[in-house]
Amino acid sequence: EPEVTQTPSHQVTQMGQEVILRCVPISNHLYFYWYRQILGQKVEFLVSFYNNEISEKSEIFDDQFSVERPDGSNFTLKIRSTKLEDSAMYFCASAQDRDYGYTFGSGTRLTVV
Amino acid sequence: AQTVTQSQPEMSVQEAETVTLSCTYDTSESDYYLFWYKQPPSRQMILVIRQEAYKQQNATENRFSVNFQKAAKSFSLKISDSQLGDAAMYFCAYRIRTSYDKVIFGPGTSLSVIP
Numbered sequence: 332e333p334e335v336t337q338t339p340s341h342q343v344t345q346m347g348q349e350v351i352l353r354c355v356p357i358s359n360h361l362y363f364y365w366y367r368q369i370l371g372q373k374v375e376f377l378v379s380f381y382n383n384e385i386s387e388k389s390e391i392f393d394d395q396f397s398v399e400r401p402d403g404s405n406f407t408l409k410i411r412s413t414k415l416e417d418s419a420m421y422f423c424a425s426a427q428d429r430d431y432g433y434t435f436g437s438g439t440r441l442t443v444v
Numbered sequence: 445a446q447t448v449t450q451s452q453p454e455m456s457v458q459e460a461e462t463v464t465l466s467c468t469y470d471t472s473e474s475d476y477y478l479f480w481y482k483q484p485p486s487r488q489m490i491l492v493i494r495q496e497a498y499k500q501q502n503a504t505e506n507r508f509s510v511n512f513q514k515a516a517k518s519f520s521l522k523i524s525d526s527q528l529g530d531a532a533m534y535f536c537a538y539r540i541r542t543s544y545d546k547v548i549f550g551p552g553t554s555l556s557v558i559p
Contacts, residue, residue, distance in 0.1 A: 373549050373552065374549040374552075375533075375549075376547065376548070386545050387545040429545065431494065434491075435490070440488050
């Protein structure tokens with residue numbers, strides 16, 4: 332069964348450093364998302380991406396965050412200057428038809444120290 | 445405000461028994477989709493079942509079924525013949541069909557299955 336692949340599975344970074352989280356969505360999917368889950372808390376929407384542009388973003392997704400689909404297969408989330416509160420599990424998801432639910436990746440655990 | 449409430453932070457069920465996880469949500473919209481996602485210890489979230497708000501018939505997917513009460517804004521998940529592999533965090537979620545792209549998740553219910 333097709334999968335959404337995320338790398339790395341765990342990343343530790345120093346506060347203030349830039350990180351790039353990578354995702355390979357399912358190849359025929361059209362909608363791409365990033366969500367995050369702070370330990371023990373609910374899953375929060377960050378951003379959605381369709382037709383090579385952001386279609387919606389949350390208040391969490393400020394100027395420190397950006398997304399890119401550089402080559403038609405990868406979908407990346409960049410955090411320019413990480414803060415301690417950015418520590419969370421970051422999930423990438425994709426959908427062929429967003430009304431039918433997403434396929435999630437296994438997540439990247441980001442730890443900012 | 446768009447919110448999802450799952451009033452049971454933790455639940456347990458004996459293997460082979462039936463358990464119901466509750467969910468209520470708040471929206472003024474009439475056209476939306478409801479979902480239950482399962483998150484096992486491996487952390488990957490898996491779609492369990494989906495319901496279209498304009499359909500009165502409750503969705504069923506093998507041992508998983510829902511009780512959708514639109515007027516009450518309630519969307520509970522019933523797991524029949526519970527198996528050890530059902531142990532996971534379960535998230536209720538919804539997406540408004542028009543205008544919004546994001547899915548709103550509830551806080552989750554942690555389900556334990558007792559052998």
